[in-house]
Amino acid sequence: MKxxxxxMDALTCPSCIKKIEGALNRQKGVQEAKVLFHSSKVKVVYDEAxxxxxKLQGxxxxxxxxxxxxxxA
Incomplete structure (x- = not known):
């Protein structure tokens, strides 16, 4: 796992969080996707195989x- x-550019609303997390968590190979709202970062744990x-960035x-x-990392 990697x-x-x-x-990200500044994230401004809670619905942005759900939209991003939902789309990433539905992607095959993603173990966990988490939006860090206050730092405008998205952290994804995924299987690089x-x-x-x-693809995740896309x-x-x-x-x-x-x-x-x-x-x-």
């Missing part, structure tokens, strides 16, 4: 939320 953190960090971007940077 962890990726996406730095099933899904890539780029999901967020398609929802209309720009990703400023990503850090894989």
């Amino acid at each position: 962890t990726v953190k996406f730095q 099933v899904v890539s960090a780029d 999901i967020i971007t398609k929802l209309g939320y720009p990703v400023l940077s990503k850090k894989i």
Whole structure:
């Protein structure tokens, strides 16, 4: 398992959190997706054999939320 953190532009509403977490948690290979509202970060624990960090970033971007940077741990 790997962890990726996406730095987002400022997230302004609780519905943004549910939308992002829901879409990521439905993705095959994602163990856990959590939006850190106050720091505008999205933390995802995922199986790199099933899904890539780029694919996860694409999901967020398609929802209309720009990703400023990503850090894989």
